[in-house]
Amino acid sequence: MRAAVLENNKFVIKEVEKPSLDEYKTGAIVKVIGCGLCGSDIVKINNGKAKDGDVLGHEVVGEIVEINSETNFEIGDKIVLGHHVPCFNCHYCWNGSYSMCRHFKSTNIIPGGFAEYIYVSEEHLSKTVFRVNLSLSDIEASFFEPLGCCIRAIQRADINLHTKNLVIGLGSVGILMGGALKAFGYEAYGCDLKKERVDLSLGYGFEKSFLLEDENEVIKQMKEYAPIGFDTIFLTAGATKALNLALKSARDGAKIVVFSSIKDNYGFLNNHIYYRELTVMGSYSPSPMDLEDSIKFIEQGKVKVSGLSKVYSLENLNEAVSDTLSNKIMKAFIKL
Ligand SMILES: [Zn+2]
Numbered sequence: 001m002r003a004a005v006l007e008n009n010k011f012v013i014k015e016v017e018k019p020s021l022d023e024y025k026t027g028a029i030v031k032v033i034g035c036g037l038c039g040s041d042i043v044k045i046n047n048g049k050a051k052d053g054d055v056l057g058h059e060v061v062g063e064i065v066e067i068n069s070e071t072n073f074e075i076g077d078k079i080v081l082g083h084h085v086p087c088f089n090c091h092y093c094w095n096g097s098y099s100m101c102r103h104f105k106s107t108n109i110i111p112g113g114f115a116e117y118i119y120v121s122e123e124h125l126s127k128t129v130f131r132v133n134l135s136l137s138d139i140e141a142s143f144f145e146p147l148g149c150c151i152r153a154i155q156r157a158d159i160n161l162h163t164k165n166l167v168i169g170l171g172s173v174g175i176l177m178g179g180a181l182k183a184f185g186y187e188a189y190g191c192d193l194k195k196e197r198v199d200l201s202l203g204y205g206f207e208k209s210f211l212l213e214d215e216n217e218v219i220k221q222m223k224e225y226a227p228i229g230f231d232t233i234f235l236t237a238g239a240t241k242a243l244n245l246a247l248k249s250a251r252d253g254a255k256i257v258v259f260s261s262i263k264d265n266y267g268f269l270n271n272h273i274y275y276r277e278l279t280v281m282g283s284y285s286p287s288p289m290d291l292e293d294s295i296k297f298i299e300q301g302k303v304k305v306s307g308l309s310k311v312y313s314l315e316n317l318n319e320a321v322s323d324t325l326s327n328k329i330m331k332a333f334i335k336l
Pocket residue numbers: 038039040058059145146
């Protein structure tokens with residue numbers, strides 16, 4: 001089968017062995033219909049975490065073509081999935097840190113979503129695979145996993161109906177965060193450096209979004225909506241500059257949810273956190289419960305996920321990466 005294999009930080013299309021149930025016995029073989037390109041795929045290439053020979057991609061929409069399972073999935077089911085599975089029976093899991101569970105980190109789909117077929121284990125089928133309503137488009141369904149990540153972040157922040165929430169960074173994941181906040185009934189404000197993204201966000205559930213040109217000016221504008229500052233800040237932008245803005249736009253006692261990696265070793269100062277009683281927390285990857293909410297939100301149309309993606313072929317995956325990096329597009333959907 002064809003797969004996009006990483007070689008010297010570029011994807012090369014290669015013939016690789018198709019996964020087979022002869023080898024794995026239980027689980028399913030899924031024909032990949034398409035797979036979203038995630039910011040984390042690009043980060044893994046750039047920080048060296050992904051190695052030559054790896055097949056990346058985890059935001060998969062696919063169809064079950066072979067199965068041997070105790071679950072009720074069948075051949076022909078269209079599915080989406082979470083690629084990691086927590087064990088639910090370790091210290092991390094007992095304390096709600098599902099995405100830190102060592103089992104979670106060691107499980108994955110094989111070889112990765114940028115391939116014609118993947119193997120999905122029985123454990124995945126029983127906990128993190130969901131059948132998709134056929135009325136959804138493939139692209140809409142592909143937002144299942146990234147929306148799950150946003151839901152996880154919102155759950156971690158433990159906010160309420162009176163909370164004013166600011167999303168810094170209005171890339172596709174920032175936009176989804178606003179949509180998810182709205183779906184829960186919470187108020188979302190946005191901020192970005194690019195006017196097109198500020199304008200776009202208003203169609204996706206944001207009350208108001210701010211264009212960041214001058215930091216002091218934007219803080220002044222924000223005061224009109226959140227006079228003492230925002231209660232929760234979701235940092236989805238991978239720029240160090242965004243950290244400063246987060247500190248300035250947060251009220252004393254606020255929560256800052258870190259939702260992206262940044263290049264440099266740079267962070268919040270101890271005394272900012274101490275004197276202002278700030279809570280700085282990370283949110284990384286969804287639990288099976290967040291995934292369940294995600295599929296509901298997409299199927300019920302509570303979060304708008306259409307109109308964000310550009311379609312690329314597997315052969316054009318490198319172009320999709322460079323278009324994402326240069327902010328030419330919001331989100332790439334790789335159609336197999
Ligand atoms: Zn992702």
